[in-house]
Amino acid sequence: MCGTRQLGKYRLTRRTLAALAVPFALAACVQVQPYLAKKLPSATEPVRVLLMPPDVAAIELATAGVPLPRADWTALAQDGLVEAVADTLKKHGAELIRYRRAAGIVPYAEEHLEAIALHEAVLQTILTYRYAPPQQRAALPTRQEGLAWTLGESVAPLRTDYAADYALFLIYRQATSTVERALFAAVSFVLFGFMQPTSQSVGIASLIDLDTGAVVWTNLLQGQSLDVNRPDSIRDRGERLLSGLPL
Amino acid sequence: MSASPCLLVLLGLGAAVLTGCGNPLMVKPGEHDEIGNAYRVDPQIEWSRQQDRKLQIWTVDGPLLEQLRLYAGIEDGDTLLPTPGRSISRQAWEQRPKYHKGMRAHDVVELVAATLAQSGAIDVGAERLRPAEFGGRAGFRFDLRFESDIGVRYRGLATGMITQDGRLHLILYMGAQPHYFDAYEAIIRRILSSVILL
Amino acid sequence: MKYRPLTTLVLAAVLGGCAVQVAKLEPGRAQPTEVSERGLWLASRKAEQSVAISGRRVRNPRLEEYVAGVQCRVSAAYCPEIRVYTLQVPDFNAAMAPNGFEQVWTGLLLRVDNEAQLATVLAHETAHYTLRHALEQFQTTRQTANLLLATQLGLLFGGIGVISAGPVGFSTGDIGRLIAMGYLAAYSREQEAEADRHGFELMVKAGYAPGEAAKVWANLIEEQRECALPTPPALFASHPPSKERLQNLRQLAEQSSRSGITGRSDFLTATLPQRGKWLRMELATRHLCRMRVLLGRLIEQGENLGELYYYRGELYRLRGEAGDLERAAAAYRKALDYPSAPVATHRELGRVLWRANRPIEAGQAFRRYLKVAESPDDATMIKAYLERLP
Numbered sequence: 135m136c137g138t139r140q141l142g143k144y145r146l147t148r149r150t151l152a153a154l155a156v157p158f159a160l161a162a163c164v165q166v167q168p169y170l171a172k173k174l175p176s177a178t179e180p181v182r183v184l185l186m187p188p189d190v191a192a193i194e195l196a197t198a199g200v201p202l203p204r205a206d207w208t209a210l211a212q213d214g215l216v217e218a219v220a221d222t223l224k225k226h227g228a229e230l231i232r233y234r235r236a237a238g239i240v241p242y243a244e245e246h247l248e249a250i251a252l253h254e255a256v257l258q259t260i261l262t263y264r265y266a267p268p269q270q271r272a273a274l275p276t277r278q279e280g281l282a283w284t285l286g287e288s289v290a291p292l293r294t295d296y297a298a299d300y301a302l303f304l305i306y307r308q309a310t311s312t313v314e315r316a317l318f319a320a321v322s323f324v325l326f327g328f329m330q331p332t333s334q335s336v337g338i339a340s341l342i343d344l345d346t347g348a349v350v351w352t353n354l355l356q357g358q359s360l361d362v363n364r365p366d367s368i369r370d371r372g373e374r375l376l377s378g379l380p381l
Numbered sequence: 382m383s384a385s386p387c388l389l390v391l392l393g394l395g396a397a398v399l400t401g402c403g404n405p406l407m408v409k410p411g412e413h414d415e416i417g418n419a420y421r422v423d424p425q426i427e428w429s430r431q432q433d434r435k436l437q438i439w440t441v442d443g444p445l446l447e448q449l450r451l452y453a454g455i456e457d458g459d460t461l462l463p464t465p466g467r468s469i470s471r472q473a474w475e476q477r478p479k480y481h482k483g484m485r486a487h488d489v490v491e492l493v494a495a496t497l498a499q500s501g502a503i504d505v506g507a508e509r510l511r512p513a514e515f516g517g518r519a520g521f522r523f524d525l526r527f528e529s530d531i532g533v534r535y536r537g538l539a540t541g542m543i544t545q546d547g548r549l550h551l552i553l554y555m556g557a558q559p560h561y562f563d564a565y566e567a568i569i570r571r572i573l574s575s576v577i578l579l
Numbered sequence: 580m581k582y583r584p585l586t587t588l589v590l591a592a593v594l595g596g597c598a599v600q601v602a603k604l605e606p607g608r609a610q611p612t613e614v615s616e617r618g619l620w621l622a623s624r625k626a627e628q629s630v631a632i633s634g635r636r637v638r639n640p641r642l643e644e645y646v647a648g649v650q651c652r653v654s655a656a657y658c659p660e661i662r663v664y665t666l667q668v669p670d671f672n673a674a675m676a677p678n679g680f681e682q683v684w685t686g687l688l689l690r691v692d693n694e695a696q697l698a699t700v701l702a703h704e705t706a707h708y709t710l711r712h713a714l715e716q717f718q719t720t721r722q723t724a725n726l727l728l729a730t731q732l733g734l735l736f737g738g739i740g741v742i743s744a745g746p747v748g749f750s751t752g753d754i755g756r757l758i759a760m761g762y763l764a765a766y767s768r769e770q771e772a773e774a775d776r777h778g779f780e781l782m783v784k785a786g787y788a789p790g791e792a793a794k795v796w797a798n799l800i801e802e803q804r805e806c807a808l809p810t811p812p813a814l815f816a817s818h819p820p821s822k823e824r825l826q827n828l829r830q831l832a833e834q835s836s837r838s839g840i841t842g843r844s845d846f847l848t849a850t851l852p853q854r855g856k857w858l859r860m861e862l863a864t865r866h867l868c869r870m871r872v873l874l875g876r877l878i879e880q881g882e883n884l885g886e887l888y889y890y891r892g893e894l895y896r897l898r899g900e901a902g903d904l905e906r907a908a909a910a911y912r913k914a915l916d917y918p919s920a921p922v923a924t925h926r927e928l929g930r931v932l933w934r935a936n937r938p939i940e941a942g943q944a945f946r947r948y949l950k951v952a953e954s955p956d957d958a959t960m961i962k963a964y965l966e967r968l969p
Contacts, residue, residue: 247532248532248534248559249559250532251529251531251532251533252533252557252559252560254531254533255445255446255529255531255533255557256446258445259442259443259445259446262443263443273429274429274440274443275406275407275427275429276407276427276428276429276440276441276442277429277441277442277443282442283442283443283446284560285559285560286559286560286561286563286564287559287560288559288560347560
C-alpha cells in the first residue's frame with residue numbers, strides 16, 4: 135500500500151506482542167504527498183510564519199473497534215507537532231509566530247473567521263482533486279497539476295494582525311490500538327492472513343502566502359505502524375509532515 | 382501515490398468524490414458550448430464540465446468555490462437537483478422542489494431558493510428579480526446570496542427563460558464571496574449575455 | 580495502565596448488556612479526570628467548535644440571550660457550565676453533549692407553545708448532562724462493544740467535513756456533525772425516562788406550569804399521526820415521543836402540587852420576530868403536511884395572524900392539489916385583514932389569481948403590491964407582468 139516503504143518506529147509494551155509483531159514490521163511506513171504551487175522567492179530577511187491553532191485528535195481503538203478519543207494523547211500530539219514546527223522553521227531560518235488563541239470555544243478572532251472558513255472549503259477541494267484515491271478521484275481538467283487555489287483577500291486581517299508572511303495550518307489525526315486489539319489483529323493474521331495496522335496517522339499541512347492569499351504548498355502524511363498504547367513518535371511524524379516545506 | 386480509502390474515510394472524505402456525473406470534459410471557447418440542444422453560450426475561458434441529465438456544471442477551481450450550472454429544457458416534474466447517485470425514497474422524491482408547467486419568473490426564483498436550501502445552503506436570499514433578455518427572448522435575472530454550514534458566504538447570479546411550450550432554461554452562477562465570486566464575475570456576466578437559442 | 584486482555588474479554592462477555600452506573604455531576608466541577616469522560620469532552624469540544632462558527636447558528640443576540648436565560652432558569656447551579664446554541668434547522672430537536680454544549684433547533688422553537696414547554700426540553704437535556712447519561716451510555720457500549728466504528732470516527736473526524744449532495748454539494752458536513760451529535764444523544768429508554776422525570780422536577784422547581792411538560796410530546800404525536808410520517812424526523816430517533824412518556828409526564832403533573840407560569844408572552848417577544856424566517860425554512864423542506872398541522876396550531880393560538888395566513892397561502896400555493904389555488908387566494912385575502920401580513924402577500928395573491936385565470940384581479944393585486952411595498956426590488960418584473968394583464 136505504501137509507495138515509499140520505510141520502517142516506522144514501533145514501541146510495544148508486551149514482549150509477547152513484540153514477538154508477534156516482528157514479521158509485520160515491514161507494514162509500518164509513513165508516506166507523504168506534497169504539492170507545491172511554485173518555488174518561493176528567497177527572502178533576504180527571515181520569513182515570519184504564523185502557526186494557526188493545530189487541529190489535533192488522537193484516539194484509542196479498543197478490541198471491538200469502539201474508539202475512545204484520548205485527551206491526554208491529543209495534548210501530547212499537539213505539543214509534539216508544535217515542537218516539530220519550531221524545529222523545522224528553525225532549520226529553514228524562519229521565525230515562528232504563534233496564533234493568539236481566543237478565550238472562548240472558538241480559538242479564532244472574529245475577523246479571521248472568513249479566512250478560516252474559506253481555507254476549509256479550499257482544503258476540501260484540494261483533498262478531493264489531489265488526495266482522493268485515483269479510482270475515486272474526480273478530474274478537474276482546469277486544475278490538473280500543482281496548486282492554483284487561493285484564499286484571496288480574506289487573509290488580510292491575518293496579515294495585518296500578525297505582520298506575518300505565511301500562515302501554516304495543520305490537521306493531525308492518530309488512531310492507536312490497545313494491546314488487546316493488537317493481539318486480536320495478530321490472531322486474525324494467523325487465521326486469515328490479513329494484518330491490520332495497529333496505529334494509523336494522517337496529517338494535512340497547508341502553507342498560505344499572506345501577501346496574496348495563495349495556497350503555496352500542501353502535504354498529506356499517512357502513516358501506519360504497530361504501535362500500541364500510546365501514539366508513536368509524533369515529533370517524527372510532524373517533521374515528515376513538514377518535510378519539503380518550501381521556505 | 383494517493384491516499385488509501387480507509388484513511389480518506391478517517392478524513393471524513395468518504396463521500397466527497399464527484400463521480401456521480403461521469404467524467405468531466407473540458408469546455409473551451411468554441412467547443413462543447415451547446416447546452417442540451419437548446420442554447421449555446423460563449424464560455425470565454427476554459428472550464429471543467431460535468432454533465433447530468435439536463436444539467437451541465439462548469440467550474441474552474443472546484444464546485445465548492447465557484448460553479449456555473451446550465452440547465453436546458455427543464456420540464457414539468459423535473460427537479461433542479463442533480464440526479465441522486467443512489468435511489469431515494471418516495472417521500473424524499475416528493476419533497477424535492479420541482480418545476481411545473483405554468484411557472485413564471487417568481488416561481489423559478491422560489492424553486493432555486495428551495496433547491497439550494499435542500500442542498501444545505503443557509504439563509505438563502507434571492508433578490509432583484511428583473512426582466513432581462515435570454516438569447517434575445519423575454520427572460521429574467523436575479524441575484525443570490527447564501528451561507529454554507531462551514532461559514533463560507535456565497536453570492537450568485539441567475540438568468541433564465543420559459544419557452545413557449547413551457548420548458549425552463551436556466552443558468553446559475555455561485556461563488557464564494559471572498560475572492561471567487563469577484564474573480565469570475567465579469568466573465569460570468571459576459572457568458573450570461575452570450576446566450577444564443579438553437 | 581495495567582492490561583489484562585483476557586479478563587477484560589471475559590468480563591465483557593459476562594456483563595453483556597449490563598448498564599454502567601456513573602455518579603451524578605456536582606455543579607461547578609472542573610474538567611473531568613477519568614479517561615473516557617475526558618475523551619468524550621474532547622470530541623464534544625470539537626463538535627462545538629464547528630457549530631460555533633457554522634452558518635447555521637442563529638446570530639440574534641436577543642434570541643440567544645433569551646434561550647440561554649431559560650436554560651439557566653432550569654439548570655440553576657449548573658448554568659455556568661452549559662452553553663446553548665440555537666441552530667437554523669427546520670426540524671424538532673435539542674441535544675446535549677457531555678461537556679455542556681447544547682443545541683436547540685429552530686424547528687423546535689416553532690413547535691413549542693410557550694416558555695414552559697421550551698423549559699421542559701431544556702430541563703430534559705440538562706438532566707442528561709447532570710446525570711452524565713452520555714458517559715454512562717458510552718461506557719456501557721464500550722463494554723458490550725457493539726458500536727459502529729464509523730459513527731464514532733465520524734464524530735471525531737467531523738471537523739474536516741464531508742461534501743454531501745453529490746456533484747454540487749455546497750453542504751459540507753455540518754449536518755453530518757449534527758447527526759454525530761445526535762449519536763451522543765442516543766440514550767437508552769431508561770435514561771430517557773430518568774431524564775423525563777428529573778427534567779420535570781427541574782422545570783417545576785424553576786417555576787413553570789407542570790401541565791405544560793406533557794404537551795410538548797402531545798404536539799409532536801399529533802404531527803406524526805396526522806402526516807403518517809414514514810421516516811421519523813431527527814427528534815424521533817433520539818427522543819421517541821411515545822404515548823408512555825406522554826402519560827408518565829401527565830401523571831407527574833397530576834401528582835404535582837406546584838403551580839407555575841407558562842411564560843408565553845416572553846416566549847413570543849423573543850421568537851415572533853424570527854418566526855416568519857423559520858416558517859420559510861420549513862416551507863423549503865416541502866414537508867407540507869407537517870407544516871399544515873403546525874400552522875393550524877399556530878393560527879389557533881392567534882399571534883401574528885397576518886403572517887400565519889400568508890404562510891398558509893404559501894403552503895396551498897406550493898401544494899397545488901385541486902382547489903388549492905382558491906384556498907391559497909382565500910388565505911392571502913384573510914392575511915390582508917391583519918396588520919402583520921407581509922407586503923409580499925399582495926404579490927403572492929396576484930400570482931395565484933393569475934394562475935387561476937383571473938387576470939383582472941391578479942393585476943389589481945400586483946398594482947397594490949407595487950403601491951404598498953414602495954419600489955420593491957422586483958418592481959420591474961411585476962411591471963412586466965402587468966403589461967401582459969388587462
